[in-house]
Amino acid sequence: MDLIVYLAGEIHTSWREELKRKAVERELPLSFVGPQENHDLSDDIGENILGTQPNNVIKDDAASSVNNLRTQVLMQKSDVVIALFGEKYKQWNTAMDASAAITLNKPLILIRPDSLVHPLKELSNRANITVETVDQALEVLAYIYE
Template structure:
């Protein structure tokens, strides 16, 4: 069985590549999906496809609608949803994806530094695991997909 893992959240660091590379190195049968990570394309897709509206407010709403087609479809198809909350920006869309995943009954893993624990307490409560580093997510995936437990150093 190929597992479908949706990687949601911040787009400014290499966390996705670290998870994908770690899963590939472990030989895991996983198909990774996620949002469009080209920030400009994601922001402008609605207006570029449907036409530029007169007000900026509608520009953002057009893009959000087009992006939601991808997000909703891939979240519904996911077996596991990993949501990364980074340091750089407020991650409202990531929190929304986590809520949708929880409402859909998806296995949810959050990924964030300890300093976000308080702000994300409700999101983390809905998650089945809270990871601090992408390599911990790989360990979780390795265990649930292949049944292989690899202890990390210091654990």
């Protein structure tokens, strides 16, 4: 049984590659999807499709529409969502994706460091499980197959 895992979270570090590599090493039957990781493409996709927009607000709105559609399609096709909250970057998109997973009744694994326990307490309470590391999240997925 293969599972599709949506990897929500910041796109500036290599946590996704680390998790994917470790899943392959463990021979777990997982496929991965997630947000657009090319930041420039994500920001420009609205104009790429609709043409130059009159200002940055409308440009951002056009890009958001396309990105939200992409996220909705991929998340609905996923079996489980992992949402990683790191300490360095703003996490608005991660919070939105985690909330969408909860709304869609998708199993949610939340990864957050100890320093974010308090700010994420309500979201953590709604997740199926909260862990602190990518390795722990992978252990949860591996347990499904035991």
